[in-house]
Amino acid sequence: MAKLNIIVGTMYGGALDVAEQVKPLFENVGYEVDIIEQPSVDHLQADLVLFCVSTTGSGDFPGNLVPFVRALSAQSPALTELRYGLIAMGDSSYGDTFCGAGRKLDELLQDLGATRLDERLEIDAMETFMADDAALPWVEAWIERQALSGV
Ligand SMILES: Cc1cc2nc3c(=O)[nH]c(=O)nc-3n(C[C@H](O)[C@H](O)[C@H](O)COP(=O)(O)O)c2cc1C
Numbered sequence: 001m002a003k004l005n006i007i008v009g010t011m012y013g014g015a016l017d018v019a020e021q022v023k024p025l026f027e028n029v030g031y032e033v034d035i036i037e038q039p040s041v042d043h044l045q046a047d048l049v050l051f052c053v054s055t056t057g058s059g060d061f062p063g064n065l066v067p068f069v070r071a072l073s074a075q076s077p078a079l080t081e082l083r084y085g086l087i088a089m090g091d092s093s094y095g096d097t098f099c100g101a102g103r104k105l106d107e108l109l110q111d112l113g114a115t116r117l118d119e120r121l122e123i124d125a126m127e128t129f130m131a132d133d134a135a136l137p138w139v140e141a142w143i144e145r146q147a148l149s150g151v
Contacts, residue, residue: 002047004031005143007039009053009065009101014131019025019052021132022139029143039068044082048117048148051105054089054137059100072108082114084097085142087135091125098124112140117146 004026005148008018019035027089043049056062060071086109099122106120123134139144142148 001029003037003044004048005046006033006035006050006052007043007065007068009051009062009063009105009113010037011054013055015052015054015062015087018087018089018131018135019050019138022031022050022052023134025139025143028149029148031148035041037064039065041068041077044079044114045082049082049084050101050139051084051086052089053102053105055094055097055099055101057093058094059097059104060102061104065101065105069105069108072091072112076099076112079109079112079114082109082112083117084109084114085117086120087123087138088120089123089125093126098122102128104117117148120141121129139140 008016009021023033063147088099090099092098121138123131128134
């Protein structure tokens with residue numbers, strides 16, 4: 001069975017909630033899914049990785065993700081095998097730092113050679129009261145577009 005790790009970066013649980021809501025969509029198409037809240041670089045060794053990452057401070061990573069990002073930056077592993085998707089959560093009232101953590105992580109992963117499948121989803125708390133309302137249809141379409149089913 002193909003393996004999907006959903007790596008979560010959250011302060012208040014919104015990104016974790018999104019991860020829990022989308023998990024069954026992947027299970028329905030044959031993935032074994034783990035939600036990871038204390039990720040290490042080893043968790044990138046899966047058939048597919050989905051990041052659900054909110055932003056705190058001034059474009060900063062949520063605390064639970066900081067050791068992971070530090071390890072990635074310090075070790076600079078070659079991630080040429082990694083295929084990933086990324087859901088960034090933020091609030092456009094923060095201006096320039098909107099979805100800053102998700103954007104920075106995306107850049108770092110690509111610098112390390114990883115391949116993002118499709119565009120990043122950015123969920124704006126100013127526009128979307130329930131993040132799931134944006135995340136669920138996006139993930140459904142993502143699975144379809146990237147032909148991720150049937151594994
Ligand atoms: C103290 C604080 C700082 C924040 N800073 C930013 C920011 O710089 N950029 C941004 O896009 N959103 C920012 N946000 C908004 C959160 O990213 C957004 O509300 C997100 O949905 C929270 O997700 P979570 O429940 O997973 O922590 C901030 C929120 C708080 C409470």
